[in-house]
Amino acid sequence: MTETPAAPEPDGRPAETAVAPTEPATAPAEPDNPVVAAVRPGYEFDGTALELGGLMLDAENLSDVHIRIPLGMLNRHGLVAGATGTGKTKTLQLITEQLSANGVPVFAADIKGDLSGLASPGTPSDKLAARAASVGQQWSPKTFPVQYYALGGVGSGIPVRVTVETFGATLLAKVLELNDTQESSLGLVFHYAKNASLPLIDLADLRAVLQYLTSDQGKADLTGLGGLSSATVGVILRELIAFQDQGAEAFFGEPAFDSAEFLAVEGDGRGRVSLLELPNLADRPAIFSTFLMWLLADLFRKLPEVGDPDKPKLVFFFDEAHLLFDGASKEFLDTITRTVRLIRSKGVGVFFVTQSPTDIHEDVLAQLGSRIQHQLRVNTPNDAKALKQTVNTYPTSSYDDLGTVITTLGIGEAIVTVMNERGAPTPVAWTRLRAPESLMAATDPAAIDAAVKASPSYATYATAVNNPSAAESLGSKMAAAQAAERAEAEAKVAAKQAKAPKESRSRPRSHQDDDSTLEKVVKSSAFKSAMNTAARELMRSMFKKR
Ligand SMILES: Nc1ncnc2c1ncn2[C@@H]1O[C@H](COP(=O)(O)OP(=O)(O)OP(=O)(O)O)[C@@H](O)[C@H]1O
Ligand SMILES: [Mg+2]
Structure with a gap:
């Protein structure tokens, strides 16, 4: 990308005042520039707004217009998209910092571990100073209150587990990649377990129920469940075993995680930043995205209605969002769409982060009020189609050829439109984003480990417990049935043997x-x-x- 010339070296004072925007990289606004004239009024808000960056005039020059997003509109959801390495995570980091500073808690999945840098101060550099200067940013290194979590305790964070029961049949069907018939059968199995007072805590419980229903003892119960075939139960059982073989066992169980933890505001008034570590994502993409969906649905259940608050209760960043929509069933899609639509009134904003907007189902895309589009690359006819679709989703813009702008954006630049305080889209703005003030790399693992161990939540969730549940009660039921069968068989043998002496004489x-x-x-x-x-x-x- 083309950076403006480097700002002068920091004056050597401590970090807080290290980088001042002394370089006149910001061109004086040209009053007759039609883009500036169209964009400037669109970003003048009355209330608090987060600073995203500066309006670019072209690939080299910036105007003095600040591109911002009203704090109160962050529960209207958003999208951060762009090819790999174009700046999505740094944008997320930048928004997270300002949300936390304004007392708004943030949840984000930390796929590559680089968001953990939010806990460490940023490192000043000439390049960074130049960027800050060009967008009118008073940059100083800062740290933010981060709490680290790990899905199923795989990793160093506080373990996040959920019971199979609360996870529910629809989401589990998605991770097991069940078809519609199998999905509704799984729903019946959950229903059966509930009525039979068989708590489904971990995967072993669900396996026990499925095994029971396909056993001789459970046949009568299975017949009682209209529409459930033993063959389908068998398929679900096989899928479940394969899922367990992938190491999914660790995600389910107790103590179950209370998602209200993510809503914490620290003693100093800053919003807590909760980062969920997801190692080996490539091995189990479905479980990860479905888990995030569960968290969202769980928050939705717990939170009261707040209408349109001054600022969100939580902003939830949904990274690698394409994984959520890949192969999703109709019912699962409905769940996502409904949850995203309704959670707004509970004060939760959801930002989807993905490579292309076309990764997001159109019913969800239509609900995303703020859009930060980093560079898209066009190498194939499919890419070209995706670009065209992306351009078509924008309100009319002052750029003659928005497609060309999107494909030629520099790193850390984006096409932005947000929802203004009246709920209308702001003008499309070619923006150079500010630089995050925390570290743009991972925090030292030893520091992460120390922070995790020091957290009061660690004591609550660190050790898994195995309370009596379906597996245990069915285990004894099956054992009792097997014992009865054995006794019956032995009785038969004894009866035979009673006749035996006569036979043996011959x-x-x-x-x-x-x-x-x-x-x-x-x-x-x-x-x-x-x-x-x-x-x-x-x-x-x-x-x-x-
Ligand atoms: N706002 C920014 N300020 C300063 N540097 C930036 C900014 N955005 C991006 N960069 C630079 O670009 C690099 C890549 O950015 P980032 O990691 O955010 O890309 P990404 O789109 O998340 O990539 P991936 O798809 O691989 O996760 C950063 O390491 C940083 O050097
Ligand atoms: Mg990234």
Whole structure:
């Protein structure tokens, strides 16, 4: 990208005042520039607004217009999109910093671990100073109150677990990649477990219920559940076992996580930044996105209606959002769309972060009031189509060819439109984004570890507990049924044996003799060497029959 010339070196004073915008990189606004004239009034707000960056005149020059987003409109949801390496995460970091400073808690999944830098002060550099100067930013290094979580305790953060029951059949069907029939069957299984007072806490519980329903003992119960075939239950069971083999067991169980933790405001009035660590995302993309969806739905259930608050109760960044929509069932899509639509009135803003806006289902995309579009690359006909669709989703803009602007954006630049305080879209603005004031790299793992261990939540959630649930009660039920079956079989044998003396009179030798003679033969070395495994199997089955 083309940066404006570097600002003078910091004056050597401590970090707080290190970078001042002394370089006149901001061109005096040209009153007759039509873009400036169109954009400037659109970003003048009455209330508090977060500073995103400066309006660019072209690839080199900036105007003095500040591109901002009203704090009160952050619950109207948003999108941060762009090709890899174009600045999405830094944009997220930049917004998070200002939200926290304004007392708004933030939740974000920290896919690559780089958001953990929010806990460490940024490092001044010439490049950074130049950027800050060009957009009129008084840059100084800052740290933010970060709490680290780890999904299922895989990683160093505070473990986040959920019970299978609260996770629910729809979301589980999505992670198990079930079809519609299987999904509704799973719903019936959940319903059955509830009515039968079989708590579904972890995956072992669900497996026990499925196994029970396909067993001899459970057949009658299965028949009672209209529309549930034993074959379908078998398929679900197989999918569940495969899912467990991927290491999913750790995500489900107790102590169950209370998502209200994410709403915390620290003693100094700053919003807490909760980062969810997701190692090995590539191995289990579905579980991750579905988990985030669950968190959102759970928050929705817990929060009261607030209408349109002055500022959000929480802003939730949904990174790698395409994973949520890939292969989603109709029902799952409805869940997402509904949750996103309704959670606004609970004061929660959701920002989806993904490579292309076309990754997001159109019903959800239509609800995203703020759009920060970083560079899109066009290498294939599909990319070209995606670009065209992206351009078409913008309100009319002052740029003759918005598509060209989007494909030629520099790193850390974006096409921005947000919702103004009246709820109308602001003019489309080619923006150079501000630089985050915290570290643009991961925080030192030792510091993360120390912060985690020092957190009071760590003591609450660190150790998994296994309370009695469906697996245990079905285990004893199945054991009791098996014991009854065994007793019945033994009774039959005893009855047979009662008749046996008569039969044995007609035979020259007893079973005992018979067996011991055969045993002698079997044990002889000549016999052993002549026998192969298959023959031994055959012999054993002959023994059984006698
Ligand atoms: N606002 C910004 N201020 C300063 N530097 C930036 C900014 N945005 C991006 N950069 C630079 O660009 C690099 C890549 O940005 P970032 O990590 O945010 O990209 P990304 O779109 O999240 O990439 P990926 O898709 O790989 O996650 C950063 O490491 C930083 O050097
Ligand atoms: Mg990123």
